Amino acid sequence: MLDNYVITIMSMMAIWSIVALGLNVMTGWAGQLNLGMGVYMGTGAYMSAMLTTMAGFTFWEAIVPAVLAAGAMGLLTGLPALRVREDSLAVLTIGLVFVFESLLVYLPYFGGPVGINRIPKAMLGGEALGNGAYLFILLLALALAIAVCWYVKRTWMGLALESVREDEHATAVIGIYPVRFKLYAFTIGGALAGLAGVFYAHFMRFITPYDFGFMPSIFVLVMLVFGGLGTIRGAVFGACLLTALPELIRFVQDYRSMVYGIVLVLLMLYEPKGLLGDGSFAWGQIQRGVAKVRSLFSKVIDANGEMHVKNP
Template identity: 75%
Template sequence: MLDNYLITILTIMAVWSIVTLGLNVITGLAGQFNLGIGVYMGTGAYTSAMLTTVGGLTFWEAAVPSILAAALMGLITGLPALRVREDSLAVLTIGLVFVFESLLVYLPYFGGPVGISRIPSARFAGENLSNVQYLFVALGALGVVIVACTYLKRTWLGLALESVREDEHATSVIGIFPARFKLYAFIIGAGIAGLGGVIYTHFMRYITPYDFGFMPSIFVLVMLVFGGLGTVRGAVFGACLLTALPELIRFVQDYRSMVYGAVLVLLMLYEPRGLLGDGSFLWRHLQRAGTTVRQRVSKTFLFLTKGRPYAKNS
């Protein structure tokens, strides 16, 4: 039976994986350097918290409106982002984070700096979900997002987003409007991050504006780059590993920040594409190992179904 500590770590892993996948759509696929993913996560989180504490809705009833609110925030913030690129876009999204955080802090309607407490748990059949049951909800949501993001990369929309990332001018020449597809990326990525915010809110049952500020946004970007920018596997791997890493190195608690930072510095120096990014050292070896395993399994299957090659001549 899983203890509460492990359940908490696994649930937070699922939350950050979802949010990182949302950023991967914006930054990894569309190439828009966004440092404000916390705005979309916070929009989903606060919308769900308000709808359930003030509006009286259940977790399930508030989830869809909260995701749509986050997607709408992606559209609103994506419009000014169309006018800037690269470094300027990063500065713009940083500014949006501070504006969003300030609104939550100084408007008492959102609980001010204290935040919102007594957020109701998710319920099913009239009963509050246990931590284990809620973990399965979080993992189920993560599974749906992984499937959706994997499918997205294979669709015409995913191909268009990648073409915008590689060369906007060439993309416009072949009849694809970069601005339109950038907005699509902002809307989809923001909606996914909003889902992560909803799950986070009803697991913690208490949120503050600082949960969705600048540092959490940077943390998500680090997760994405660490795992492998532009890949679904990299986003999930980076989020899970960097969530668990501080817990794994508790035996050097006084030096955790130094070890954590040193790992990131070494990775960026020797594997800038991320641990599981396309063409990375680890991913190439995993692909070779997978090919070898498939070949051996295939040979074993043929041997068991057809027998030895010389059996017919004996």
């Protein structure tokens, strides 16, 4: 059985993986540099926390309205983002983060700077779920998020998002409306981040406005770039590795931040596409290894088939 420390790390890995998947839809596929993922994650977390602590909702009843609220927030923040691109979009979304954080801090309805505490645990069969059971539910949510992203990537929507990323004007010429698909990306990405926010709130059982400020938003972008921008595997791998890395290098104690920064700098210098990004060295090695294994298995199967034919 896993101890609580390992379960906690794995739970945070799953939560940040879902957020990274949401950012990948916006930035990796649609090409919209969004530095405000904390807004959507915070919307989901605060909506769920208020519904369960003030309105008598259960965890399960609060998930859907919280995710819908985060998706709506993604849509609303996507509207002003339609007027700007690239660096200007990044500055706009940073501004939205500070506006969102200020509203949570200065409006007492949201608990002010102290946030919301005593958020109830998820219940099942009249009993509160333990950390292990909650991790299992989290992994199911991550699997659902991966399935949604895989479906989007494999359909015409994925092709449209990538065409918007590459050239908006050419996309409009062939009859695809960039505005519509940008809003789709913001809505889907916001909903996924909101789902992660719900699980974060009920896992920590205490949230503050500072949990969803500027630094967490930057942290998610680093995860995505580290793993491989534009790929599902990269989003999940980057989120898992960078969540666990501070714990893995705990033995250096006060130098953890420096080691963390050096790792990121070296990655950007020698693997700018991310560790598992398309065209990266590591991903190429993995693909070649998988191809060799497949070739070996096919030879074994063919050899066995020939033996059966020769010796009926």
